[in-house]
Amino acid sequence: MVQTIPSLALLALMVPILGSIGVQSIGFLPAFVALVLYSVLPVLRNTVTGLASLPPALIEAARGVGMDPWQQLVRVELPLALPVIVAGIRTASVWTVGAATLATPVGADSLGNFIFGGLQTRNYHAVLVGCFGAAALALCLDGLGKLLLSGVERRSRGLIALALVTFAGLLSYAATAIAGEYKTRDVVVVGTKTFTEQYILGELLSDRIHRAAGLPVRLKSSLGSSVVFDALVAGSVDVYVDYSGTIWATLMKRSDVPRDRDRMLKAIESYLATEHGVTLVGQLGFENSYALAMRRDRAEDLGVRRIGDLARVASSLAVGGDYEFFGRPEWLALRHSYGLQFERQRSMDPSLMYQAAADGSVDVIGAFSTDGRIVAHDLVVLEDERGAIPRYDAIVLAGQSLRLRHPEVLEALRALDGSITAAQMRKMNLGVDVHGRMPADVARDFARSSDAPPAEGHAP
Numbered sequence: 415m416v417q418t419i420p421s422l423a424l425l426a427l428m429v430p431i432l433g434s435i436g437v438q439s440i441g442f443l444p445a446f447v448a449l450v451l452y453s454v455l456p457v458l459r460n461t462v463t464g465l466a467s468l469p470p471a472l473i474e475a476a477r478g479v480g481m482d483p484w485q486q487l488v489r490v491e492l493p494l495a496l497p498v499i500v501a502g503i504r505t506a507s508v509w510t511v512g513a514a515t516l517a518t519p520v521g522a523d524s525l526g527n528f529i530f531g532g533l534q535t536r537n538y539h540a541v542l543v544g545c546f547g548a549a550a551l552a553l554c555l556d557g558l559g560k561l562l563l564s565g566v567e568r569r570s571r572g573l574i575a576l577a578l579v580t581f582a583g584l585l586s587y588a589a590t591a592i593a594g595e596y597k598t599r600d601v602v603v604v605g606t607k608t609f610t611e612q613y614i615l616g617e618l619l620s621d622r623i624h625r626a627a628g629l630p631v632r633l634k635s636s637l638g639s640s641v642v643f644d645a646l647v648a649g650s651v652d653v654y655v656d657y658s659g660t661i662w663a664t665l666m667k668r669s670d671v672p673r674d675r676d677r678m679l680k681a682i683e684s685y686l687a688t689e690h691g692v693t694l695v696g697q698l699g700f701e702n703s704y705a706l707a708m709r710r711d712r713a714e715d716l717g718v719r720r721i722g723d724l725a726r727v728a729s730s731l732a733v734g735g736d737y738e739f740f741g742r743p744e745w746l747a748l749r750h751s752y753g754l755q756f757e758r759q760r761s762m763d764p765s766l767m768y769q770a771a772a773d774g775s776v777d778v779i780g781a782f783s784t785d786g787r788i789v790a791h792d793l794v795v796l797e798d799e800r801g802a803i804p805r806y807d808a809i810v811l812a813g814q815s816l817r818l819r820h821p822e823v824l825e826a827l828r829a830l831d832g833s834i835t836a837a838q839m840r841k842m843n844l845g846v847d848v849h850g851r852m853p854a855d856v857a858r859d860f861a862r863s864s865d866a867p868p869a870e871g872h873a874p
Contacts, residue, residue, distance in 0.1 A: 416451045416452065416454065416455070417452065417454075417455040421448075421452055421513040421516055422516045422519075424448045424451065424452060425444065425445060425448045425513075425516055425517055425519070425520050426519070426520060426638070426641075427448075428443075428444035428445070428447055428448045428520065429444055429520055429641055429644065432444055432447070433644065433648070438648070438650070439644065439648060439650075440520065440521040440637075440641065440644065440645040440648060440650040440651070441520075441521040441522055441523075441645075441650055442522055442523075442592050444517075444520050444521075444522070445514065445517035445520060445522035445524070446522075448513075448517075449510050449513060449514055449517070452509070452510065452513055453506040453507075453509065453510045454506075455506075456502040456503075456505040456506045456509065457499070457502045457503055457506050458502075459502065460498050460499055460501055460502025460503075460505075461495065461498075461499050461502060463498055464494075464495030464496075464497075464498030464499050465491050465492075465495050467495075467498070468491060468494055468495060472490060472494065473486070473490070473491070476489075476490045476491075496563065496566065497563060497567075500559055500560075500562070500563045503559055504555075504556045504559040504560065507552065507555040507556060507559065508552045508555070508556055511548055511551050511552040511555065512548060512552065514526070514548075515529055515544060515548050518530045518635075518636045518637075519608065519636060519637060519638040519641060520637075520638070520641055521634055521637055521641060521645055521650060521651075523591070523634075525543075525544045525547045525548045525551075526544060526636075527544070527635060527636060528540045528541065528543045528544030528547070529541050529544035529545065530608060530635075530636040531613065531635055531636055532544065533763060533765050534608060534609055534610055534613065534636075534763075534764065534765045535610055535613060535765075535846050535847065535852075535853060536765065536846075536847060536850065537850070537852070554584075555584075558577050558580055558581050561573055561576065561577040562574060562577035562578070562581075565577060600629070600630070600819070601629075601630045601631065601632045602623050602627075602629050602630070602631045602632070602652050602653065602816065602820065602823060603631075603632050603633075603634055603650065603651050603652045603653075604616050604619050604620045604623070604631055604632070604633050604634065604651070604652065604653055604654060605634050605635075605637050605642045605645060605646065605651035605652075605653070605654035606633065606634070606635045606636065606637065606642070606654060606655075607636075607637060607638070607639055607642055607654075608636045608637070608638070608639075608764070609736075609764045609765075609782070610765075610785075610843050610846050610847050610853065611702060611782065611784060611785070611839065611842075611843050612635075612654075612655065613635060613846070613853035614842050614843065614846065614853045614856055614857050615655040615698070615808070615857075616633050616635060616654070616655070616853075617633070617853050617854045617856075617857035617858070618830075618857040618860065618861060619653060619654075619655065619810070619827065619830075620633055621857060621858060621861045622826060622827060622829070622830060622861065623653075623823055623826060623827070625861075626826035626829070627820065627822050627823050627826045629820065629823065634650075634651060637651075639660065639664075639738060640664070642654055642656075643656065643665065643811075646692060646811060646812075646813045647690050647691070647692065647813065649813055649814070649815040651813065652812065652813050652815060652816035652823075653695070653810065653811065653812045653813070653816055653823070653827065654810075654811060655698065655808055655809070655810055655811070656808075656809055656811050657702060657703075657806040657807065657808055657809065658678060658679060658682055658804070658805055658806060658807040658809055659703060659704070659744070659803065659804040659805055659806035659807075660806070661682050661685070661686070661809075662678060662681075662682060662804050663742065663743035663744060663747075663804060664742065664743065665685075666681075666682070666685055667743075668804075669743065669747065671747075671801050671802065671803070671804045672804075673801070675805055675807065678804070678805060679694070679697070679807065679809070682694065682809075686811065691813075691814035692811050692812070692813060692814070693811070693812045693813075693814075693817050693824065694809055694810075694811060695809075695810040695811065695812050695824050695827050695828060696809070696810055696827065696828050696830065696831035696832075697807050697808065697809050697810075697831060697832060698807075698808040698809070698810065698830060698831070698832070698833065698834045699808075699831070699832040699833055699834045699835060700784060700807075700808055700834050700835055700836040700838070700839045701783065701784075701805055701806050701807050701808070701836060702782050702783055702784040702806050702808060702836075702839065703782075703783045703803055703804075703805065703806035704739070704742075704744050704780055704781075704782065704783075704803055704806070705780075705781050705782070705783045705795045705796070705798070705803070706721055706724065706733075706748070706778055706779070706780060706781070706795070706796045706798075707771065707778070707779050707781040707788055707793040707794065707795050707796065708724075708771065708777060708778050708779075708793060708794055708796065709771055709772060709774070709777075709791070709792065709793055709794075710792050710793065710794045711792075712774075712777060713794050713796070718796065719794075719796065719797065720796055720797040720798075720799050721748065721752050721754075721796045721797065721798055721799065721800070721802075722752060722799055722800070723796075724752070724754070724778065724796060725752045725753050725754055728754050728755055728756050728757075728778075729755050729756070729757055730757055731756055731757060731777035731778055732756060732757060732758040732759075732760060732775075732776045732777050732778070733756040733758070733759055733760070733776060733777065733778040733779070733780070734759075734760045734761075734762055734767050734770050734771065734775070734776035734778070734779045734780070735759070735760075735761060735762075735767070735779065735780035736761070736762070736763070736764040736767065736780065737761055737762075737763075737764075739761070739780040740759055740761060744802070744803050744804070745780070747802040747803065748798075748802050748803065750802075751800045751802040752800065752802070756778070758776075760775075760776055764782075765847075767779045767780070767781065768781070768785070768787035768788070768790075768791050768793065769791070771791065771793055772791040772792075772793070779793075781793065781795065783795060783806075783836070784836055784839045784840045784843060785840070785843055785847070786840050786841065786842075786843040786844025786845070786846075786847050786848060787843075787844075787847050787848065788840075789840070789844065790844065790847070790848045808834070808839075810827050810830065812824055812827070833864055834860075838860070842856045842857070842860060
């Protein structure tokens with residue numbers, strides 16, 4: 415039954431399940447539990463198959479010399495079935511290494527960090543590092559299983575020792591890396607979601623905290639949208655950038671769209687503090703809302719300038735969105751307000767949406783308004799004349815743990831209040847998505863050129 419659940423879904427399910435029983439629900443533990451469960455089937459099935467395929471004469475012989483069932487299992491059945499059992503373990507090892515790369519969205523550091531981050535920022539060298547690293551590890555574990563079995567069959571202590579020592583070395587390295595995640599509690603953990611802008615802002619917050627407050631910072635990237643907020647509340651993440659519309663629609667379950675930005679932000683600030691102990695540190699100064707975008711020539715051919723115009727022709731068009739878009743309240747609000755009925759809906763990775771619109775794979779996409787690829791691919795953003803989508807001001811959120819441990823960090827981050835315009839954010843996104851720069855370099859250049867000084871009393 416466990417094996418029928420897609421591995422990514424199983425990893426995601428571990429977050430609320432572990433959270434409901436009061437244990438760590440972000441990071442190593444949910445990934446470990448999910449991967450152990452996912453590896454059971456090949457080991458169990460091969461063990462049962464190996465035992466069931468033993469010649470009945472051998473079982474009778476074991477009983478004939480007076481062995482009890484336990485002795486019969488340990489001294490006869492398991493040794494004879496060992497090749498089949500080890501084959502199951504080797505299969506499980508390869509599967510588990512592949513599935514482990516999907517653990518990044520639940521906060522577990524893995525080779526998937528290279529893959530997820532590389533796909534979003536079009537850094538295919540990073541993707542290749544993650545892929546080849548996972549392949550090499552899978553082959554290494556598979557080879558160790560073969561080497562250990564060969565040593566047992568040949569009764570070669572040297573081969574057995576080599577396999578065990580190599581495996582112990584890998585295990586020691588993994589244990590050291592995992593322990594390092596927990597041993598230093600004074601590190602400020604900055605979280606990000608799974609798209610370019612978030613990677614840049616995560617680097618910007620990290621740079622600001624390190625320069626202004628002098629504290630070590632660790633970046634935890636590519637977290638799912640709900641996972642990163644849950645991590646903030648649980649204390650696994652200390653600070654990250656979210657958007658007012660996401661809090662309003664997804665967390666507060668509000669369907670109305672207030673016109674007064676200040677009233678909306680005050681309601682969000684009160685809700686976060688009262689319900690979750692989260693502090694709204696400040697606004698970065700720009701808005702990144704969901705928006706419907708089309709290729710310019712396609713929109714002109716169809717006479718579409720606003721979403722209301724789109725409703726007339728939507729029944730013959732295909733719309734694309736990121737993994738979350740079609741399940742979010744904003745999409746439901748758009749459909750309800752404009753009566754949108756598309757011929758097809760396609761969910762895809764955010765890094766592929768803009769290219770899909772540019773090459774005609776889809777006609778309309780659920781874009782992010784500050785994404786530089788809107789300009790790069792000559793897309794046009796359709797006007798939301800009925801105001802169905804709420805405001806998406808970028809806001810910095812800090813967890814209760816950070817506020818109590820290091821209130822000076824909150825003061826340092828408040829210096830970023832209003833420091834980024836939509837045009838500046840779009841330019842930074844363009845630098846990564848189109849010009850191939852690293853998010854850290856783009857963030858560093860912006861930080862050095864900004865006029866925001868370090869918080870008073872904290873040397874850079």
